[in-house]
Amino acid sequence: QVQLQESGPGLVKPSETLSLICSVSGGSISNDYWSWIRQPAGKGLEWIGRIYTSGSTNYNPSLKSRVTMSVDTSKNQFSLKLSSVTAADTAVYYCAREVLWLVQFVFDVWGQGTMVSVSS
Amino acid sequence: DIQMTQSPSSLSASVRDRVTITCRASQSISSHLNWYQQKPGKAPKLLIYDASSLHSGVPSRFSGSGSGTHFTLTISSLQPEDFATYYCQQSYSTPRSFGQGTKLEIK
Numbered sequence: 001q002v003q004l005q006e007s008g009p010g011l012v013k014p015s016e017t018l019s020l021i022c023s024v025s026g027g028s029i030s031n032d033y034w035s036w037i038r039q040p041a042g043k044g045l046e047w048i049g050r051i052y053t054s055g056s057t058n059y060n061p062s063l064k065s066r067v068t069m070s071v072d073t074s075k076n077q078f079s080l081k082l083s084s085v086t087a088a089d090t091a092v093y094y095c096a097r098e099v100l101w102l103v104q105f106v107f108d109v110w111g112q113g114t115m116v117s118v119s120s
Numbered sequence: 121d122i123q124m125t126q127s128p129s130s131l132s133a134s135v136r137d138r139v140t141i142t143c144r145a146s147q148s149i150s151s152h153l154n155w156y157q158q159k160p161g162k163a164p165k166l167l168i169y170d171a172s173s174l175h176s177g178v179p180s181r182f183s184g185s186g187s188g189t190h191f192t193l194t195i196s197s198l199q200p201e202d203f204a205t206y207y208c209q210q211s212y213s214t215p216r217s218f219g220q221g222t223k224l225e226i227k
Contacts, residue, residue: 035216045164045207047216060215061121094163098216104170105211106154110163 002027004095004111012089012118018082022095022111029053029071033098034078035107036069038091046091050098051078085118092116122146122210126219132227137198141222143191143208152212155184155193158221159204167206168193198224 008020022034035050049059051069059067063082071078082089093116097109123146133139143153151171156164166175168184171191181196195202203226208219 044220045209045218047218050214050216058214062215096163098211101169104152104154104173106166106169106175107156107164107209108166108175110165113163 002097002109004097004109006093006095006111006114008114008116010115010117012085012116013120014086014118015084018080018085018089018116018118020080020093020095020114020116022078022080024076024078024097029073029076029078033105034069034071035096035098036080037094037096037107038089039094039113040088040091048080048082048093087118090116090118121215122149122213122217124208124210124217124219126206126208126222128222129220130223130225132225133198134227135198135200137227139195139198139224141193141206141208141224143186143193143219145189145191145210145212148188149210149212151187152210153184153186153191154209154211155182156207156209157202157204158207164207200226 003025005023012018030053033050036048051057066083068081092113094113095111096107125144127142153171155168158164172184183194205221205223207221
């Protein structure tokens with residue numbers, strides 16, 4: 001059974017770059033979409049973007065200018081970089097697998113989430 | 121971009137009550153609508169996909185319906201473990217988007 005685990009600094013300074021890695025275990029990272037989703041404390045879910053194992057990406061236009069995603073199939077990992085962070089980027093960050101079931105995409109596996117705070 | 125709007129934002133109910141949560145899309149998304157349940161401190165879990173298909177292992181008291189722009193999630197008889205926050209999500213196009221959530225609380 002596929003499991004996901006986020007890792008990275010829990011504290012980032014304003015204007016710096018937030019970097020997170022999601023490690024995939026129990027299965028291959030190949031042939032699926034891999035997403036990042038965030039959730040500020042007490043608020044709803046925001047889709048940041050996704051990457052396919054080929055390296056093709058889709059980003060949320062609201063964050064596109066600051067987001068970079070990459071995938072390392074040899075390590076079964078994918079990553080998120082968010083530049084020029086502000087306090088508004090403070091949130092729990094989840095990685096998730098998006099799979100195609102018949103004609104429907106679903107987020108079927110999620111990491112446990114990692115809290116990232118932006119503060120000096 | 122497609123906006124998803126849920127109502128109500130919060131709901132108080134009792135065990136064994138029947139509850140319905142509504143989700144509306146800003147444009148037609150056919151049946152490309154999923155529902156997730158989230159408990160405090162945990163990641164969301166998939167409940168229903170394709171508007172009305174029950175995910176494996178999800179109790180049959182959960183059901184979904186709708187198409188186009190109007191969708192509902194119904195819990196036929198609330199159990200103590202169902203008190204959580206529920207989110208709808210469209211998978212019709214990118215950027216993916218979620219409703220703002222409905223917090224289901226014990227009355």
